[in-house]
Amino acid sequence: MVEMVSSPSAQSVFELVCPAGSLPALKAAVDHGADCVYLGFRDDTNARNFNGLNFDDVALGEGIRYARDRGSKVFLALNTYPQPGNWTRWTSAVDRAAAAGVDAVILADPGLMAYAQKNHPELRLHLSVQGSATSYEAINFYRERFAIKRAVLPRVLSLAQVEQVIAHSEVEIEVFGFGGLCVMVEGRCSLSAYATGTSPNCNGACSPAKSVRWEQTTQGMETRLNGILIDRYADGERAGYPTLCKGRFAVSGATYYAIEEPTSLNTLEMLPQMMAMGVAAIKIEGRQRSPAYVAQVTQVWREAIDACRRDPAHFTLRSSWMTQLNKVSEGQSHTLGAYYRPWK
């Protein structure tokens, strides 16, 4: 692929990286124009450890074949933190990924990176967003130690800050473009562990379904996590999944979305700037979402990236793109998140 950007640090590619929580989702992504899909094994070695999701070795093999035959790459996320008692589950997952021939593994734990580098020197390593690397000094640490080729940035930097990182590192930079929005620095959030005992860092899940209770009361529909009231909805209000940081809480006399509204990240309008500053890849969140979501979002982003590449100076948002994306967004609304400084 040829990239038409003018920045001196321009990458030779601008990859669209799409989520695959299942084989049908993987096929939907590939069929609709994903350059890469990312997926995980069916356990706590990845940050979307949900029931009924993810890949066993057979499905992984089939997924890799399907993607390769159509010119797409497969990345495998092993982005939770192993502990002494379960260390070998993570190392054997690295071995299985290497044996299956994935194009890259996405890791967060330095110890696991050292293992991968030592035992599979040919395996391409990406630094996961769960590694919480927000500066070029941090990213260059992983490059020097483990020869990582790419880093996924936490959703906390402004666009100018992303540019600064790119300018000072040889590591390819992947940023989130669309999907569910973590307000907290990924890898540095123990809210779910505090409230439910399930830790994104160690168990690969946040606000897990097993801790959720929906209850119709006289005051409205209540959503609870491990008994904690996350939100209460009046009749006619659309009740959302009780993700801990997206509930309404009371702070000094006001009740509101104290941390974040239920909304999705959507940076489509920033595409020309991101391409020009040398972002290497754009990531779509949502391995827990349906193949229909993956197909829809992938298609829109493919069209937009191709349009922007053809003529970046005259790139304009098509209203049909935004309509389609808003339809699948959490809360049917979207935000530029931290890329847009006033959001902070």
Next chain:
Amino acid sequence: MKLSLGSLQYYWPRQQVFDFYADIAKQAVDIVYLGETVCSRRHELRLDDWLDIATLLANAGKEALLSSQTLIESESDLKILRRQVDNGHFRVEANDMGAVRLLGEKKLPFVAGPTLNVFNGETLRLLFELGATRWVMPPEVGKTLLATMEKPPAMETEVFSYGRLPLAYSARCFTARRFNLQKDACEFRCLDFPDGLPLATREGDAFLNLNGTQTQSAKVYNLLLELPELEKTGVDILRLSPQAEHSSAMIALFKNCADGRIPPKTAWEEAQQLIPAASCNGFWHDGVGLEQVMPENIL
């Protein structure tokens, strides 16, 4: 076991900070971590002020260290980080891998802070090779991890043992958000909340504590009852987190308990007068963080 005082998480007026540490110099704490780790907009004290306080504490026989900022976003954040690393005198607690890189490059011994996510022996060994002489266990894990952790020789283990738990960090400021202000024009509202801004559920249960860009637990993590167990599991240092009131009394209580002068149960009961909210200890017991487990030997 030694006692440490973690870096001040809140934003207090300048004089209050100086007075606080002047008092700390007289308390039975062995190690004091200094500096602004939460928000780069907080500027009541500059690095030179922190260095003055470090000198004061060192002269009082304490081990003084500088803690690096947890979330590094901008070039000016990196500038402060480099100045901390190059201070030439005090050890640094590295709270992100950028700090580790800079410290490792200069071959300076450092402390691996609680946000480095050290969850296994391989990662700890790596940090040891780069110069870490002490690690602070991530607060979200507990005794099983510690008991099974393979530690390099002479690596000191520090455990967060008292204070509101630092649970999450963000680029967004939740204190500014409460007052419909943007972070860049926050009017430094954190100054109004010396122990943070309480967040409750819609039915009034205390849940979290907003502290600018940091989110803490509403409950106060308190491992007084577990001190004998901590010692048995190989903890070298107990970390206490500063609070607006009674920090010195709490330090004295931990010291007396750690040295065996007061039994844990008595200390825990006395702590109820000094603690600003309900206690929790679930993380140490490998459970839900907000829970309070009463150890069997106490009941």
